[in-house]
Amino acid sequence: MFQVRIHGRGGQGVVTAAELLAQSAFDEKRFAQAFPSFGSERTGAPVVAFCRIADAEIRVREPIMFPDAIIIQDSTLLKQIDVFAGLVTDGYALINSTRSFEELGISDLAHSHSRFITVPATAMAMEYLGRPVPNAVLLGAFAALTKIVSLHSVTDAINEKFKPKIAASNCAAATAAYEFVLAKVAAHA
Amino acid sequence: MLRQVEGSKAVADSVAACRPQVICAYPISPQTHIVEGLSRLVKEGTLEGCEFINVESEFAAMSVAIGASATGARVYTATASQGLLYMVEAVYNASGLGLPIVMTVANRAIGAPINIWNDHSDSMSQRDSGWIQIYAETNQEAADLHVQAFKIAEELSLPVMVCMDGFILTHAYERVDVPEQADVDKFLPPFQPRQIMDPNNPVSIGAMVGPEAFTEVKYISHMKNKLALDVIPQVASDFQGIFGRSSGGLVRGYKLDGAQTVVIALGSVLGTIKDVVDEMVGADFAIGVLGIIAFRPFPTEAVRSALSKAKRVVVLEKAFQVGIGGIVIENVRESLRGTDTNDYTLIAGLGGRPITKQSLREYLVRACSDNVEDLTFLDLDTELVDREILREAGV
Numbered sequence: 038m039f040q041v042r043i044h045g046r047g048g049q050g051v052v053t054a055a056e057l058l059a060q061s062a063f064d065e066k067r068f069a070q071a072f073p074s075f076g077s078e079r080t081g082a083p084v085v086a087f088c089r090i091a092d093a094e095i096r097v098r099e100p101i102m103f104p105d106a107i108i109i110q111d112s113t114l115l116k117q118i119d120v121f122a123g124l125v126t127d128g129y130a131l132i133n134s135t136r137s138f139e140e141l142g143i144s145d146l147a148h149s150h151s152r153f154i155t156v157p158a159t160a161m162a163m164e165y166l167g168r169p170v171p172n173a174v175l176l177g178a179f180a181a182l183t184k185i186v187s188l189h190s191v192t193d194a195i196n197e198k199f200k201p202k203i204a205a206s207n208c209a210a211a212t213a214a215y216e217f218v219l220a221k222v223a224a225h226a
Numbered sequence: 227m228l229r230q231v232e233g234s235k236a237v238a239d240s241v242a243a244c245r246p247q248v249i250c251a252y253p254i255s256p257q258t259h260i261v262e263g264l265s266r267l268v269k270e271g272t273l274e275g276c277e278f279i280n281v282e283s284e285f286a287a288m289s290v291a292i293g294a295s296a297t298g299a300r301v302y303t304a305t306a307s308q309g310l311l312y313m314v315e316a317v318y319n320a321s322g323l324g325l326p327i328v329m330t331v332a333n334r335a336i337g338a339p340i341n342i343w344n345d346h347s348d349s350m351s352q353r354d355s356g357w358i359q360i361y362a363e364t365n366q367e368a369a370d371l372h373v374q375a376f377k378i379a380e381e382l383s384l385p386v387m388v389c390m391d392g393f394i395l396t397h398a399y400e401r402v403d404v405p406e407q408a409d410v411d412k413f414l415p416p417f418q419p420r421q422i423m424d425p426n427n428p429v430s431i432g433a434m435v436g437p438e439a440f441t442e443v444k445y446i447s448h449m450k451n452k453l454a455l456d457v458i459p460q461v462a463s464d465f466q467g468i469f470g471r472s473s474g475g476l477v478r479g480y481k482l483d484g485a486q487t488v489v490i491a492l493g494s495v496l497g498t499i500k501d502v503v504d505e506m507v508g509a510d511f512a513i514g515v516l517g518i519i520a521f522r523p524f525p526t527e528a529v530r531s532a533l534s535k536a537k538r539v540v541v542l543e544k545a546f547q548v549g550i551g552g553i554v555i556e557n558v559r560e561s562l563r564g565t566d567t568n569d570y571t572l573i574a575g576l577g578g579r580p581i582t583k584q585s586l587r588e589y590l591v592r593a594c595s596d597n598v599e600d601l602t603f604l605d606l607d608t609e610l611v612d613r614e615i616l617r618e619a620g621v
């Protein structure tokens with residue numbers, strides 16, 4: 038089972054991101070369970086959503102405390118809550134930021150975990166969607182980083198979830214982020 | 227059709243496939259997505275021949291449901307928490323009048339303190355209301371139980387409460403084979419009401435009954451409610467015949483063969499319990515699980531039979547009786563009468579407190595050697611409790 042925790046703020050499509058990820062896995066004939074951190078979500082407030090992906094039925098209903106991957110949609114959360122809590126040793130962290138690990142104050146953590154990466158997802162969202170909604174962009178990046186789901190499944194899920202025009206721009210943004218991450222990982226290899 | 231779908235949406239689509247003729251709704255979290263989904267299906271014309279009535283309160287929702295059901299309509303509503311409490315007077319009337327209304331309770335805690343999260347305090351407060359109560363373990367079962375609920379309700383002319391864990395199920399987005407319209411039509415015939423309010427053929431419904439017959443009326447209600455112990459398994463079996471999957475019934479055992487310790491629970495926590503039990507069985511613990519699907523009427527014989535080899539039972543409950551302890555365990559004890567089986571109550575998940583595998587396993591390992599108290603509150607923060615007691619005492 039692969040477990041993902043997504044951190045962001047109300048209005049950034051955190052819950053939608055978890056659902057899209059689950060839909061991507063479903064499209065690959067796998068089992069997935071997406072659920073929000075239940076609360077009274079308000080715009081701008083910290084929001085958490087979860088997604089489990091497995092090859093068999095998922096029965097467990099506890100929140101994800103030991104994620105295999107963390108997606109951080111808003112890097113200002115790094116100063117506010119312990120977004121990396123419980124991340125497994127070889128876990129992935131995908132952070133929406135244009136800043137370096139040093140500037141974000143997480144260089145020690147990023148160096149002890151080899152699978153940390155930053156992606157300028159908000160800038161890419163502005164470029165492709167004209168709105169600062171980074172969720173679909175980050176899913177494209179997630180597909181490239183973890184290979185847990187394919188980019189094709191991510192874009193399929195986006196096309197199922199959104200109306201054609203919004204879906205097309207989100208797919209383009211996700212694809213751009215996918216290629217960005219592949220190039221970045223290749224450069225570091 | 228197999229879909230990756232929110233639990234509430236799966237339930238809305240399943241209810242719509244049952245062709246309800248009247249839906250009355252008042253929003254309350256975490257139930258709201260269900261009736262919102264149904265309102266869209268009515269508005270866009272997918273659900274034809276259905277009047278969707280926005281009422282001014284939950285009390286009105288159940289009152290309108292009663293009126294509509296008495297005229298012979300198939301009726302659905304949904305609520306949770308304070309909403310259920312607000313409609314209670316009408317809830318008892320619905321069962322007393324023998325009206326086959328189906329209602330979802332998206333289980334949520336009851337205030338004060340106000341809390342929007344999941345536990346079973348709301349539906350458990352209505353366990354003596356005369357309604358049939360069934361609890362869903364998964365969203366698949368929630369979808370299926372609604373289809374079965376209409377059939378159970380109409381066969382017995384009694385209302386059915388389908389309980390599903392608020393947020394944990396209603397807001398989870400997972401794989402559900404949503405019942406197809408053609409299959410539901412095969413399974414659930416059009417509603418044939420036992421009696422209809424008709425101005426051309428007037429009858430009195432709900433007339434006063436005095437001391438000379440009230441006991442008899444209540445006794446008959448009790449006997450009628452217990453008929454569901456035969457109807458529920460039959461409906462589950464018919465359902466399996468048409469839909470090809472096992473859903474519903476009275477109880478569901480898991481790894482009971484050779485189990486000396488049996489964990490009993492209702493609802494979605496059974497999934498987490500089964501994962502823990504798998505790990506423990508792997509470590510040579512003789513432990514199994516008994517899920518109770520039908521809580522009213524209580525399947526005393528089915529539970530007795532499932533527990534016949536058990537040395538001890540642990541009843542995990544998401545609600546409790548202040549001043550005594552567990553609710554479900556008192557029912558289970560009816561099944562243990564005459565045995566020397568030990569029983570323990572574990573109160574867990576109140577007000578949305580996550581029930582983690584780790585805490586559950588630590589407790590169950592101790593329970594397997596009778597090393598637990600009769601009544602335990604899982605993950606109770608005793609420091610916080612002590613601090614608060616001192617503060618209140620002015621120390």
